[in-house]
Amino acid sequence: MTPCGLLTNSEQPVPLKSISVDVSVHEFVADVSATLDYKNEEKEPVEAFFVFPMDEDSAVYSFQAQVDGKSIVAEIQEKKQAQENYENAISQGQEAFLLEQDSSSGDIFSCSIGNLPPGQKAAVTLSYVQELSLEADGAVRFVLPAVLNPRYLLQESAAADNITSQIPRLPSKELPYTFSVSVNVCSPHGIEKVQSNCPLSPLRYLEDDKTVAQISLAEGHKFDRDVEILVYYREVNTPSVSVELGQADAKPGSLMGDPAVMVSFYPSIPESQEESTGEFIFLMDRSGSMSCPMHSQGGVQSRIDSAKETLVLLLKSLPLGCFFNIYGFGSSFDSFFPESVVYTQQSMEEAVQRVKTLAADLGGTEILEPLKDIYRKSCRPGHPRQLFVFTDGEVCDTWQVIAEVQRNNQNHRCFSFGIGEGASTSLIKGIARAAGGTAEFITGKDRMQPKALRSLKRALQPVVQDVSLTWTLPPGLETTLLSPDPAVIFQGQRLIVYAQLKGTNASKEAAGEVCLQYKIQSDGFRNTVPFSLNLKADDKLTIHRLAAKSMIQTFEGNLEDAAKDKKKVVDISLQSGVVSSHTAYIAINKELNQPIQGPLTQRDIPLGVPYSGCSLFQCVAASEFCSSGFAFHDCEDHGLCEVDSSTEMSSIEACSTESPLLQLISLQKADGSWELDEALASVLDVSVQSALAALPDQNKDVPTWATILAVLWMHNFSQDQREEWELLERKAVAWIRARSDSSLGEYVKAANALLKSSVDPAVFGL
Structure with a gap:
């Protein structure tokens, strides 16, 4: 019996045969090409539909198909037009390819292949660039998402067009396609080591000075975890400026026609002994999926138990004189106190005791209403509000949540934490970016506690004020910022700024400098970085594409003037080739001698069951999926909620003893x-x-x-x-x-x- 339509029939033919990924990591940027190999082994033409996760910061800039030795390069178009062109091509018997980002979230993509003839092979390749985050221990972190959790649907939108809701699922070990990853790393500073949460081949240095290295994923990846690569360079905290020539055939003065600048700062902020006595609000996900274990390797805490331990640490670490409150949310929400209370021995003891009784018992994942409740309550003068959000990030109204945080970003900072494999990077990074905080992800064997405490230390530091950038350039040149004005700076965190370089200067020896200025408690600080204006060409226009992605994220997260911002997003996307929620890539094979005949069979490519080995059924039994509007159908008929999860629970309970x-x-x-x-x-x-x-x-x-x-x-x-x-x-x-x-x-x-x-x-x- 197939519960809730969650698992697909393994006998059904699957046209996707393999996924191969080539990654090139240069310093703090990754360029990724993912090739999906298809073959139709059926007697009728097939339309294949594949949904997959991607990091929210990925700037997809290329999409092409290889069919019968011919390369078909896709064109980026406004999404509605691309979808119409795809449907028209299919109806006329033409072979067509469509790549689009989900309208509800920036970290979900779909690839459609229409009219793949019997016996034919097709290789589809998409390429993207991405900034890489810097971990506390100096590692540069690249993540290739392999786990896509279903997004929880609100009751009123259960029938909405959410492309994760109908994806067929199989146990990861039964997926019929293979997965391979090859990574090349390059840094003039030298590569010390490379680590991963997955088995890797031995690190192979391609240069004697260890500036270039190669690694690959060992065979047999089970799709039960994201692929995380940590690269350690000999030196990481060096400010730098890279200037890239514009596109040769683009109009001067346009986004792609002018040179683009990428500036990386590493501000050194002196640690203050004066801690901020702010208002600290902790918003904790208590949906059913939080009862899953932290990772799938057994004998570990559940997500909710790890979160409870983290909350105790945070409560104990707060300074006297601050205010605090704790919210729990699921299909409903509650709070420990009607309003934030002053931090005393009594209020702390009461909160700690209540934390110990928390459970993942609030059903689905509805974060918007508790956020609105928090924002409705007045801030306290002299106590800046700091919001900490903990969630496994499986929501369907991502843009609305980010917009709500954005609307209130003048009166608080938001620090977000994505718990477990498959947490939405769009949600976690989006709300942190919208309110000037930081985003952390707890995956694999990561511990939640140190990452949460690191963020609390940032929140306790005095607010950095009067942040500004000044440029010193030769006559005839000026800059226009492409990314938002820097407003928030944290110790140990890289700050990246993009700008457009306008004007002309013939001198090859020309140089400039950029200065980051800011104040902390009336003390002024300056970080100045000189750079050469001897411009370099990059066929992939990496910096331009990353700058375009930054601009798209800024406008997509603002729903106040949706029509105006949509026009800006579409214009930037069409100029740069970077996909947005309003655009898509479309390719049509126009060289077919005759239209493809016969009825078109639809095939949805299955994904692995979210969190293989984790208590997915336990989550369902906790009613997140079955009774809270999740779009798995006929739950009661299939008896999904009757699955015994005692094995998973016993392994979790075994780890719940306090250290x-x-x-x-x-x-x-x-x-x-x-x-x-x-x-x-x-x-x-x-x-x-x-x-x-x-x-x-x-x-x-x-x-x-x-x-x-x-x-x-x-x-x-x-x-x-x-x-x-x-x-x-x-x-x-x-x-x-x-x-x-x-x-x-x-x-x-x-x-x-x-x-x-x-x-x-x-x-x-x-």
């Missing part, structure tokens, strides 16, 4: 201190009596002694999780120093002796 570090953190008070009791002594692995006996001065207050012991324990026994307790330690040390005298050094020495540790007293500012 010693989390136990220690749970005992910390809102002001940063600890009490010396049996619970703390158990974590420290000492008795209360021996801890009290080791106290150098029995007349001193015991909480200071307990807090010193707790800080030393974290340094000695949990150094590898430092990112998770740095803010906790900062609060604790500040509390200790405010209460201590010249005997603090003696106390630290005695505490080290008791715990058999050797932590440097400098931790306490000694």
Whole structure:
């Protein structure tokens, strides 16, 4: 029995035979060509429809088909026109190819091949360029999405045109097509190593100085995870400017006709000891899919349990004097408090206890209404609002959600977290970009906690103000920004700016410079980068295409003046060849001697079941799919909700025991201190009596002694999780120093002796 139409009949012929991907990574940009090989093994002509995920930042700039040794290059057109041309070609018996981005989300694409004759092969190749993110450890991260989760449909739009809702699914090991990936990496700074969440071939250096290397995905990828490649260069934090010549046959003064500039800054922002006492709102996905495990390799936490642990850490790390609230959302939403409350010992304890009872029990994924509820409530003067959104990102109204965040971006910053394989990059990156925050993805064996704490540290830093760019150029030249004006800067984060270079200057020795200026608490800072104007040509026009993508994202996320912005998006897309939600690529094989005859058989290319090995059925049993409007049909008839998921649940529950570090953190008070009791002594692995006996001065207050012991324990026994307790330690040390005298050094020495540790007293500012 096929539950809910979720699985396709494996006996049905599938015309897609293989997917091969060639990736070229140069510094911080990837150029990707993906070739899909088809063959019609049926007796009638076939129309094949394939839906696949792609990172939201991908700028698709080329689409072509290879049929019978002939190359058919596609043309980019306004989407409605392209769709009409495709349908007309099919109805006339012509072979046609269509590539389009989903209208509801920037990270879903579809490829249609119409009238593929019996016995014929066709190879379809799409190419795109993409900026690569920089991880906290200096790795450049490239992700090739291989998992496409179904997008949750709202009740009122269950019949809407959402191309993920009807995709047939198969267990990943039964997919009838193969998948291969080859990656070339190039950097003048040298390549130290390459890592991946998937098995790779050995890294092969193509140059003695290790500036060029090659790697490939080992055979047998199961489509149960995205392919993530981490590249480590010898040097990553070097500001740079690249200037690219325009397209030779484009009109001077146009987007593609003039040179384009890409500037990469790495601002060094001094760490302030003054933390922002803002308003911190945590919006937590509690839909059914959050009960799935974090990854498919077994014996791991569920997404909701990892999120709960993260929330406890965040709550404990907040500064005194701030305000906070916690929302949960699914098909409905709730909040811990009617309004944000001041952060005290009492409010923190109440919130921590409520966090521990949270479950993935709110049905579907409807994030728009809780966002509106948050924005309806007035901000508190002197307490800048910081919104943290945690979700596995399976929504259908992506553009509306981004637009809602965009409308309120003057009164808050948004930090977003995509949990698990297949989280929507369009949603997660879109809302962070719309409100000047950062986006993080927790995939594979990543831990959510350090990424969340890293974002909290950014949110606690004073707001960077008066950000501006100034250019110094030779006479006759000027720049026009193509990306939005930089408004937000974070320590350790790369800032990329695109500009158009207008005018003429004949000198080959010409040079310029660009200066990034900003203020922090009235202190001014300048980052200046000089560059040569000896322009370089690039046949692929990489910088132009990335700049066009940046412009398209800016206008697509704004629904206030939709008609005007749609016209801008279409114009940019048609000029640059970069696909948007309003354009598509169309190719028609016009060299057929006669129209293709016979009834046209439709074949939807199946995808792997989302999260193979994870409790998909458990998610359904939690009612996200069956009762919340998801467009899988006839759930009750097929009895999908009766599937037993006890195996998955038992493996998750086995991992839910609190770690010693989390136990220690749970005992910390809102002001940063600890009490010396049996619970703390158990974590420290000492008795209360021996801890009290080791106290150098029995007349001193015991909480200071307990807090010193707790800080030393974290340094000695949990150094590898430092990112998770740095803010906790900062609060604790500040509390200790405010209460201590010249005997603090003696106390630290005695505490080290008791715990058999050797932590440097400098931790306490000694």
